[in-house]
Amino acid sequence: DTGVSQDPRHKITKRGQNVTFRCDPISEHNRLYWYRQTLGQGPEFLTYFQNEAQLEKSRLLSDRFSAERPKGSFSTLEIQRTEQGDSAMYLCASSLAVDSTEAFFGQGTRLTVV
Amino acid sequence: AQTVTQSQPEMSVQEAETVTLSCTYDTSESDYYLFWYKQPPSRQMILVIRQEAYKQQNATENRFSVNFQKAAKSFSLKISDSQLGDAAMYFCAYRTQGGSEKLVFGKGTKLTVNP
DSSP states (O other), X not given: OOOXXXXXXEEEEOTTOOEEXXXXXXXXXXXXXXXXXXXXXXXXXXXXXXXXEEEEEOTTSOTTEEEEOGXXXXXXXXXXXXXXXXXXXXXXXXXXXXXXXXXXXXXXXXXXXX | OOEEEOOOSEEEEETTSOEEEOOEEEOSOSSEEEEEEEEOTTSOOEXXXXXXXXXXXXXEETTEEEEEETTTTEEEEEEOSOOGGGOEEEXXXXXXXXXXXXXXXXXXXXXXXXX
16 A cells, blocks of 8 residues: 555646546545645645545535545545636545544645636 | 644754744644644655643654643644754644544644755
């Protein structure tokens, strides 16, 4: 296992287009998180899954954003009708659902909306 | 809502010297965890050190140690014998115990290590 994997690493898209990112967590991890990191800021929580269930969504996650985790394995984050304000690094992290365990992060997908 | 504040946007240290990064947080919870994460340029975030709030003893990991002051809600990171590879963004993060266990991050401190 090579850790949390995210694809693509970089995405440039035109405003108004839809984009989809993928995250493959560490195989035995049942928790998966999406965070967004803008320039000069720390990561901000977007949503999290325990197995296939999406259990919490931040108010940052507008209705243009949707996330899925079918079968409790990989996850996708889709942004519809992208806006320039969506430009950010999107980070995925995974962990075990046991207290005090470490969250492991992927390298992120950097989205640029032009 | 919990908040995490890192008041030092940038810090620098000479190689082999010691540097301390500051972090304060606000919470009404009594049980929680605090973390320092390191984010090198273009690489993924990795955990540096973790502190459980119920533990009075400060956590240490090799050259990294924390000064956890629960009453003051302060959680600083000390890096001893700084190395060039320590150069990175450092994020302080808070996590509740139970529930989603999502992380709340500060804005980060950019650490430069001078040879």
